[in-house]
Amino acid sequence: MNYLIGLFESVRDFIATGGDVLYFVAAALFLMWMLMIERYWYLISVFPKVKKDIIAKWDAREDTTSWYAHRIRDAWISQASDALDARMLIIRTLIAMCPLIGLLGTVTGMISVFETMATQGTSNARLMAGGISMATIPTMAGMVAALSGLFISSRLEAKVKLAREGLVDSLPHH
Template sequence: MIERFWFLTSVYPKMRKNIIKEWDARSDTTSWYAHRIRDAWISQASDKLGSNMLLIKTLVAMCPLIGLLGTVWGMINVFETMATQGTGNARLMAAGISMATIPTMAGMVAALSGVFFSSRLESKVKIAKEKLVDSLPHH
């Protein structure tokens, strides 16, 4: 996500400026051929803008599952403790259960913040694409 924010704030504006400069420098902006060039430039910029977005969404979706895996692992340790120590030590079991739920909480916190930041990033990408299209007028 940090890489995408960095790309949007420092790399993409230069790329956008170059595309607009090249479009404005063209003598022909009305022919079918010129429109295909414009579409290709917009498509290339869109690809670069949207790169890694699927990976970000996938990783955010995996966070709760990884947290749940940690919880299951912790509960297995609690049951192992119960098998070896018996069920008489409630304090030991409570500590184990408490430690087992921490990964779920961490996974949910990571997922919630990831959803927030990825949706903001997605909207910034969408706005950047629309501004580029608007900046390249076709007559």
């Protein structure tokens, strides 16, 4: 229990040092990871059933060689591909937004530094240091959040591509 209290206090101190913009970085990071976990869940547990159903429907068809049969095959592949790509654009957008949210923190921190300089002068280094740390911490947090998502999302996109190609290869094109 003491560990959790210490962890909570560390996070609270980090957010107090970096400013309220860190809440937005945390929200973007949370949403990004929830969407990536959902996509992995879809690939592991849902898509194999969808693939199996499409293959069963294709194998049950009498006609697999006509132009109409190929259009039906293409439509099924397209629907499965759309389901595989669902939410991938949102994930990529959140990855791109994390550093930008961090830069927003940089701007607000620098405004705090300039405000301190305007009201207190440049002689109070302690107040200026607080504003500078408020300027750098959100940028670092945004970059770390983006990097954590970038690696996993590239792996996820590769798995999506392999799943799509596996479906296409499973439907013989006579």
